[in-house]
Amino acid sequence: MKSTEPFLDEYYMLDLEETMRKVGFVNVCSVLTDPRHRTVTATVPY
Template sequence: MPPYVLTLLKSTEPYLDQYFALDLEQALIGAGFEQPTIAPNSPRHRTAIAKVK
């Protein structure tokens, strides 16, 4: 991501660093889900499917 875009995003989204640092797979497992399936469905989006243990 270009630095100027990141600067603009950070000015309106204070939790952007935490969002990019989130390990979604480990967060789901830590919340009690089985191993999730995570697949990209566009260049900017992904789908996570997880089943409760």
């Protein structure tokens, strides 16, 4: 994607859900809120 933001490609390539699981979040869920946006929720384990 062409953009003036220097790290935008890395952001779009990041697997956010997997990264969240790797750092310890559980119940990671991703939902499309509209065609261009998503909401990611997760739980911090006790």
